[in-house]
Amino acid sequence: MKTDTVPDILPPRGHDAKRVSVIEAAAAVFCREGFAGANIDLIAAEAGVSRQTIYNHHGDKEHLFIAVVRELAERTNAGYFETISTFPDQPEDLEADLIAFAVRLHSNCICNRDGKFLRKLVQAEGERYPELFAGWREQGPSRTWAALAARFARLAHAGLLDIDDPDLAARQFLALINADLQVTMMLGMQPDEAALRTASTNAVRTFLKAFRAPG
Amino acid sequence: MKTDTVPDILPPRGHDAKRVSVIEAAAAVFCREGFAGANIDLIAAEAGVSRQTIYNHHGDKEHLFIAVVRELAERTNAGYFETISTFPDQPEDLEADLIAFAVRLHSNCICNRDGKFLRKLVQAEGERYPELFAGWREQGPSRTWAALAARFARLAHAGLLDIDDPDLAARQFLALINADLQVTMMLGMQPDEAALRTASTNAVRTFLKAFRAPG
DNA sequence: ACATTTTTAGACACACTTGTCCAAATCGTC
DNA sequence: GACGATTTGGACAAGTGTGTCTAAAAATGT
Numbered sequence: 267m268k269t270d271t272v273p274d275i276l277p278p279r280g281h282d283a284k285r286v287s288v289i290e291a292a293a294a295v296f297c298r299e300g301f302a303g304a305n306i307d308l309i310a311a312e313a314g315v316s317r318q319t320i321y322n323h324h325g326d327k328e329h330l331f332i333a334v335v336r337e338l339a340e341r342t343n344a345g346y347f348e349t350i351s352t353f354p355d356q357p358e359d360l361e362a363d364l365i366a367f368a369v370r371l372h373s374n375c376i377c378n379r380d381g382k383f384l385r386k387l388v389q390a391e392g393e394r395y396p397e398l399f400a401g402w403r404e405q406g407p408s409r410t411w412a413a414l415a416a417r418f419a420r421l422a423h424a425g426l427l428d429i430d431d432p433d434l435a436a437r438q439f440l441a442l443i444n445a446d447l448q449v450t451m452m453l454g455m456q457p458d459e460a461a462l463r464t465a466s467t468n469a470v471r472t473f474l475k476a477f478r479a480p481g
Numbered sequence: 482m483k484t485d486t487v488p489d490i491l492p493p494r495g496h497d498a499k500r501v502s503v504i505e506a507a508a509a510v511f512c513r514e515g516f517a518g519a520n521i522d523l524i525a526a527e528a529g530v531s532r533q534t535i536y537n538h539h540g541d542k543e544h545l546f547i548a549v550v551r552e553l554a555e556r557t558n559a560g561y562f563e564t565i566s567t568f569p570d571q572p573e574d575l576e577a578d579l580i581a582f583a584v585r586l587h588s589n590c591i592c593n594r595d596g597k598f599l600r601k602l603v604q605a606e607g608e609r610y611p612e613l614f615a616g617w618r619e620q621g622p623s624r625t626w627a628a629l630a631a632r633f634a635r636l637a638h639a640g641l642l643d644i645d646d647p648d649l650a651a652r653q654f655l656a657l658i659n660a661d662l663q664v665t666m667m668l669g670m671q672p673d674e675a676a677l678r679t680a681s682t683n684a685v686r687t688f689l690k691a692f693r694a695p696g
Numbered sequence: 697a698c699a700t701t702t703t704t705a706g707a708c709a710c711a712c713t714t715g716t717c718c719a720a721a722t723c724g725t726c
Numbered sequence: 727g728a729c730g731a732t733t734t735g736g737a738c739a740a741g742t743g744t745g746t747c748t749a750a751a752a753a754t755g756t
Contacts, residue, residue: 281731281732281733284732284733298608299517300515300516300517300518300605301515301518302514302515302517302518303515303516303517303518305712305713305714306713306714306715307713307714315733315734316733316734316735317714317715317734317735318715318716318717318733318734318735319732319733319734321714321715321716322732322733326714326715327713327714327715385667386604386605388667388668389601389604389605389667389669390515390601390604390605392667392668392669393513393668393669399668403664403668407664434660434661434683434687437660437661437663438657438660438683438684438687440660440663441656441657441659441660441663442653442656442657444656445649445652445653445655445656446649446652448652448656449618449622452600452603452604452607453603453607453608453614453618454604454607454608468649468653469653472649472653472691472692473691475690475691475692476687476688476690476691477687477690496701496702496703496754499702499703520742520743520744521743521744521745522743522744530703530704531703531704531705532704532705532744532745533703533704533705533746533747534702534703534704536744536745536746537702537703541744541745542743542744542745697756698755698756699754699755699756700753700754700755700756701752701753701754701755702751702752702753702754703750703751703752703753704749704750704751704752705748705749705750705751706747706748706749707746707747707748708745708746708747708748709744709745709746709747710743710744710745710746711742711743711744712741712742712743712744713740713741713742713743714739714740714741714742715738715739715740715741716737716738716739716740717736717737717738717739718735718736718737718738719734719735719736720733720734720735721732721733721734721735722731722732722733722734723730723731723732723733724729724730724731724732725728725729725730725731726727726728726729
């Protein structure tokens with residue numbers, strides 16, 4: 267008879283803890299050093315794990331890399347959907363609510379650890395793993411953009427916005443969000459809260475000048 | 482007595498030709514493989530030059546990399562200024578002229594070989610060479626944004642646009658320009674002419690909805 | 697044509713990494 | 727406490743890449 271206090275996840279506990287710790291460390295090192303420059307010994311040390319354990323779990327460097335990207339993509343994707351679910355569908359103050367939403371988007375998705383890592387890995391190694399990143403593109407940006415577009419379409423339907431092409435509006439919203447932070451992010455720096463608010467405010471103001479429904 | 486037919490550049494001809502050929506090949510390989518993954522033998526082969534020549538010219542891998550970034554930054558910068566000098570200061574058809582300008586910006590600066598390479602190198606290795614990329618930032622984006630902002634300010638002064646903060650408008654113009662091509666560029670793909678036109682048209686239409694002067 | 701500089705090809709030492717193997721230690725569970 | 731599975735550390739072979747050195751070949755300028 268099984269005395270499962272809780273139907274725990276299949277693999278045992280310590281095993282799993284090490285697994286995520288490896289992924290975490292590998293993500294950091296792959297990002298810092300690139301695929302070729304990443305050193306498995308260093309990843310092992312940073313994960314607090316022996317090198318052999320990494321080989322036990324993932325086989326070789328390439329499979330480890332793939333596992334890292336999949337994990338990051340999954341998390342980042344989940345973060346996007348969760349944040350988009352807080353979109354202001356019935357805003358009291360449209361501008362303020364959209365600004366707050368943009369700030370959430372930044373801190374939960376674009377500027378957080380996983381988001382930054384994933385973006386960097388896509389840019390650096392995208393051409394080396396076409397199928398891997400094609401998959402990311404379809405599961406990630408395509409879906410999240412569509413989700414965001416649906417929310418904007420709803421605001422338009424409610425008469426608050428004047429939007430022809432909701433998909434385009436969603437893309438432009440995201441582009442404007444990033445306008446002030448492009449270079450900062452490019453160099454791997456972390457903008458502070460104030461910068462996030464400023465960037466979001468600037469973006470939303472311009473977005474509303476372009477798309478706010480007349481009247 | 483010197484019979485200089487033309488006051489040629491100081492270093493001899495073949496020497497210089499090899500120098501640029503090395504930079505060219507190195508740029509390509511550094512971008513494809515990253516700094517750590519780049520192989521000097523491969524660069525030499527791709528440049529049609531012996532490995533020793535590279536060491537003669539640049540000393541070691543790191544100095545070669547620095548030379549590549551400097552060269553790309555210089556060229557890209559020059560391209561930006563040249564293209565910005567074609568900004569429509571006295572437009573006949575504001576929308577059409579701005580769209581054409583945006584297309585030029587894409588094909589001469591953002592999507593061309595040097596621009597793509599430089600962006601990728603900044604993103605991949607920016608954290609490893611803080612001073613190098615800090616220099617790029619000041620000589621590049623800062624200056625080009627200011628130059629573009631000045632042009633927008635002029636259009637505003639002429640009563641064609643309604644702009645509070647020309648610097649912000651310039652950043653947002655560039656951000657909108659890229660809105661449709663973000664993912665494509667991220668994966669290192671080259672958008673075709675039609676995509677460039679579409680992206681530029683979408684961007685300029687929204688930009689003008691936000692900033693066109695009333696009346 | 698000659699003198700000087702540059703380039704070339706190859707060999708070389710050295711360091712570093714990956715991935716494997718194995719015996720001992722540790723962990724989780726009954 | 728004992729059992730099986732996992733982890734560990736260390737040694738190891740094989741491959742790869744950097745940077746140096748050399749002598750011969752080519753190019754350059756006068």
